[in-house]
Amino acid sequence: MGNPGINQSQKQVQGLVLTPQLRQSLRILQVPAAELLREISEEMAANPLLEEVEPVSSEGTDAPVSSEEAEEDGPRELSLGDDDFDALKRMKEDWDESYYEEIRSQGYTQEDEERRRHMMESATGEASLSEHLADQARTASDDPAVQEALKLLIASLDERGFVEEDLSTVALRSGQPYDAVMTAHTLLMAFDPPGIGARDLRECFLAQLRQRGRGLSTATRLITDCWEPMMGRRLEECARLLDVELDDIREALAELAKLETVPARRFSRDDNRVVTPDATVELDEDGKWKVIMDDRHVPRLRLVPAYKDMLAGQALGDKERTYILERMRQGKFLIGAIEERQRTIEKLAHIIVERQADFFEHGPSKLRPLTMTDVAKEMGVHETTVGRAAANKWMLTPHGLREFRWFFTSGVSTSDGGTVAQEGVQELIADILARENPAEPLADEAITAELRKRGVQIARRTVAKYREALGQPSAHMRRKRL
Numbered sequence: 001m002g003n004p005g006i007n008q009s010q011k012q013v014q015g016l017v018l019t020p021q022l023r024q025s026l027r028i029l030q031v032p033a034a035e036l037l038r039e040i041s042e043e044m045a046a047n048p049l050l051e052e053v054e055p056v057s058s059e060g061t062d063a064p065v066s067s068e069e070a071e072e073d074g075p076r077e078l079s080l081g082d083d084d085f086d087a088l089k090r091m092k093e094d095w096d097e098s099y100y101e102e103i104r105s106q107g108y109t110q111e112d113e114e115r116r117r118h119m120m121e122s123a124t125g126e127a128s129l130s131e132h133l134a135d136q137a138r139t140a141s142d143d144p145a146v147q148e149a150l151k152l153l154i155a156s157l158d159e160r161g162f163v164e165e166d167l168s169t170v171a172l173r174s175g176q177p178y179d180a181v182m183t184a185h186t187l188l189m190a191f192d193p194p195g196i197g198a199r200d201l202r203e204c205f206l207a208q209l210r211q212r213g214r215g216l217s218t219a220t221r222l223i224t225d226c227w228e229p230m231m232g233r234r235l236e237e238c239a240r241l242l243d244v245e246l247d248d249i250r251e252a253l254a255e256l257a258k259l260e261t262v263p264a265r266r267f268s269r270d271d272n273r274v275v276t277p278d279a280t281v282e283l284d285e286d287g288k289w290k291v292i293m294d295d296r297h298v299p300r301l302r303l304v305p306a307y308k309d310m311l312a313g314q315a316l317g318d319k320e321r322t323y324i325l326e327r328m329r330q331g332k333f334l335i336g337a338i339e340e341r342q343r344t345i346e347k348l349a350h351i352i353v354e355r356q357a358d359f360f361e362h363g364p365s366k367l368r369p370l371t372m373t374d375v376a377k378e379m380g381v382h383e384t385t386v387g388r389a390a391a392n393k394w395m396l397t398p399h400g401l402r403e404f405r406w407f408f409t410s411g412v413s414t415s416d417g418g419t420v421a422q423e424g425v426q427e428l429i430a431d432i433l434a435r436e437n438p439a440e441p442l443a444d445e446a447i448t449a450e451l452r453k454r455g456v457q458i459a460r461r462t463v464a465k466y467r468e469a470l471g472q473p474s475a476h477m478r479r480k481r482l
Contacts, residue, residue, distance in 0.1 A: 025337045029344060029385070032392035033276050033297040036338075040299050043334055049307050049327045050334070053300045128387070129161065129267035130154055133191055140187045149176050149184035153197060155371075159405075161196045161264030162204070163188075164469070166459050195263035200465055202227055208259045218244060219252040232477055277396035278404075279349040281360060289360050291349045298342060303331050344381075344389045351375055352395070352407045359407075363399050365427040370408050425456060426466050433472055441478040 024039075031039060044050045137150040152174050158164050167185055171178040188197035194211045198204035202223055209220050222230055226238040230253075239246045280292045307324055310316060316324070355375075358366035372390070376383040390404035432450050436442045442450070444467065448460045464474075472478065 024334070025340075026388065028334075028337045029341050030388040030391050032394075033278065035392075036298065036341075040301070040334070040338070043330075044301075047327050047331055047334075049303050049324070050301050050331045051304050053302050128391075129157070129196075129264050130387075132267065133188070133196065136191045137187075140191075141183070143180065143183075145177055145180035146184050146187070149174075149181045150188060152176065153181070153184055153188050157197070157264070158469075159264065160262045161193070161198075162465075163197050163199050164462070164465055166462050167199075169459070169462070193260070193263045193266065195260055198263065199461075200468060201261060204261070204263060205256060205259050214255070217252070217255070218242065218248050219255045222249065222252045222256070228474065228476065231473065275394050275401060277401060278345055278393045280396040281349075281353055282398070289353050289357065291346065291353055293342065293346050293349070295342060298338065301331070301335050301338070303328060303335075341389075344379075344385070345393055347379055348375065348386065348389045348393075348404065349395060351378055352404065356407055359399070360397060363427075365424045365431075367407070367409065367424045372408055375408075425451070425458060426470055428454060428456060429463065429466050430470055433467070433470075433478075438478070438480040441475040443475045 028036060028039060044052070133154045134151075137147065137154065140150060141147055149170075152170055153163055156163055156165055156170060163170075163185070165173075167181050168178060170176070171181045174181075185197060189203075189207050190211070191197065194208040195204040196207075198207055205223050206220065209215060209217065209223075214220060221242055222238060226241050229237040229241070235246060235249050235253075239249050242249070276297055277294055280294065281289055282292065284290045307328065311321065311324055352370075352375075353360065355370050356368055358368060372383050372386040376386045379386065390408065393404040395402050395404060428451060429447060432442065432447055444460050444463045447467070448458060448463050451458055451463070467474075
């Protein structure tokens with residue numbers, strides 16, 4: 001029998017490497033048109049084989065990029081001498097194929113291919129909020145039900161980082177045990193960034209104070225016991241209820257002013273920018289909705305044909321020839337990545353128009369629930385690919401400029417057995433509030449009852465969250481004396 005102990009051994013394993021080309025492809029898919037221009041400009045400055053073509057249609061307008069036209073502009077780069085032709089043929093335009101060919105001789109299996117494809121679809125240069133939270137969730141619990149509930153809650157976060165749905169609704173919709181959803185929410189509230197997963201601003205503030213070790217402070221008591229008078233700036237009432245000095249209340253308010261009201265802020269891009277729609281949706285002559293892609297801001301590139309002649313000649317040394325072949329490979333990959341980006345965005349736009357036809361016809365109140373998982377299955381890609389294609393992309397609709405991500409939302413049940421998107425419910429609440437008597441504003445219970453009359457089944461707590469999301473205070477604070 002051998003002696004037990006610590007042994008050191010060495011073995012060779014096969015791993016997956018996120019190459020610069022792969023990162024570039026993922027980045028090109030995710031960035032908006034303005035950043036894509038900068039990305040391409042930098043690549044053109046570093047690659048002398050790339051040049052921009054200004055295609056002009058017969059009507060004098062810019063023509064969109066197409067794979068067929070790109071091949072017409074650049075096939076001569078592949079028509080080289082025998083040696084160069086064989087070298088370039090091995091350099092696949094699609095990195096997926098070239099990577100597979102490169103490592104197939106090392107025992108590459110179908111399982112390896114699936115892992116590599118998943119990595120290609122899900123890797124990013126910068127972690128998104130969902131990815132940042134998913135990393136923390138992996139070690140948060142060993143319970144499979146809690147893990148699944150964490151995924152559901154992370155997926156349900158709105159742009160602020162709040163959970164808009166009631167936890168009971170999440171449990172019913174997903175079929176997960178309510179206790180697992182409750183446990184998952186408690187864990188999520190302890191994640192970074194502080195306040196993430198809160199169901200309202202009060203819960204967001206309390207989570208941040210707890211993480212700062214201020215759970216017993218005057219600021220915490222102010223939130224838990226004096227929320228309504230505090231929001232109404234009735235400071236003397238707050239001081240009386242808490243039995244503290246007025247200066248203590250002011251110090252507590254100063255502490256609250258330093259807290260984050262939007263937990264997901266640091267993962268959000270600056271919205272104070274000029275937005276260019278990537279797609280426009282309008283009716284065609286037959287009264288059907290059509291998608292028009294705007295490719296004017298996406299440069300059309302090709303490889304400079306003159307370099308083919310240089311490769312075909314005998315004047316180049318091995319070093320120069322290798323340099324040109326490598327730049328040619330990089331250039332072809334960039335052109336393919338740009339075209340794939342446009343095809344993916346266009347396909348996503350068509351699916352959105354098909355799934356959200358009622359919105360385009362009637363407006364936000366008719367927005368339907370839609371998840372990235374459903375769209376990913378229809379497109380035949382990973383769910384995170386849909387997320388990247390939708391990120392920072394905009395669609396000009398008959399009802400205003402909308403971000404692609406806006407069309408993805410969970411739903412609320414209706415009395416006829418259907419569902420309506422959360423944005424649609426908010427539209428209904430806004431309409432109800434616009435019609436109320438300012439002298440006798442509707443309480444959340446009354447709004448809930450009115451929604452039921454309109455066929456929407458929703459909890460009072462959810463109504464309160466949607467009302468706050470609309471920037472509307474409680475009925476007491478909305479009351480106006482006539």
